[in-house]
Amino acid sequence: MTRVALPRSVEAESATLSTPVVPPGAAGGVGAERRGRKLRRDLKLLATFIRVYCDGHHRTAPREVVRLKTHDVTEIYGRPLELCSACRKLLTHAFVKRTACPLDPKPMCKKCPQHCYGSPYRAQIREVMRYAGRKLVLRGRLDYLLHLFF
Numbered sequence: 001m002t003r004v005a006l007p008r009s010v011e012a013e014s015a016t017l018s019t020p021v022v023p024p025g026a027a028g029g030v031g032a033e034r035r036g037r038k039l040r041r042d043l044k045l046l047a048t049f050i051r052v053y054c055d056g057h058h059r060t061a062p063r064e065v066v067r068l069k070t071h072d073v074t075e076i077y078g079r080p081l082e083l084c085s086a087c088r089k090l091l092t093h094a095f096v097k098r099t100a101c102p103l104d105p106k107p108m109c110k111k112c113p114q115h116c117y118g119s120p121y122r123a124q125i126r127e128v129m130r131y132a133g134r135k136l137v138l139r140g141r142l143d144y145l146l147h148l149f150f
Contacts, residue, residue, distance in 0.1 A: 049132035
């Protein structure tokens with residue numbers, strides 16, 4: 001892989017981000033930038049859904065801030081995310097599987113020909129999506145409803 005010389009301001013910005021900055025026209029180009037934005041949006045949506053589910057089902061469980069070796073959850077989510085241990089485990093699994101998804105463009109998981117999640121995780125994430133999706137739409141978050149169709 002060849003290194004592309006970036007202006008100093010871009011190098012400084014990329015050093016502070018957890019996701020690499022790929023300049024247009026470089027290896028990957030605009031398509032890689034678009035995939036990166038979609039990945040971040042999907043990861044943030046996963047974190048939001050799991051947080052809503054955890055708030056509704058594990059209200060009394062002890063919580064800790066989520067810290068992953070593979071992702072900066074605070075940067076992706078926009079603030080520190082506190083979850084119970086079961087939801088932290090599901091979030092970790094979901095982030096790793098979504099990041100490693102080989103399909104481009106990525107279909108919805110329920111329509112995917114190859115399932116990344118194991119059976120127990122798949123059932124759990126379905127329950128999370130069902131509960132949190134309804135809850136967010138009823139709270140007025142119609143942008144999540146649009147995510148289902150586009």
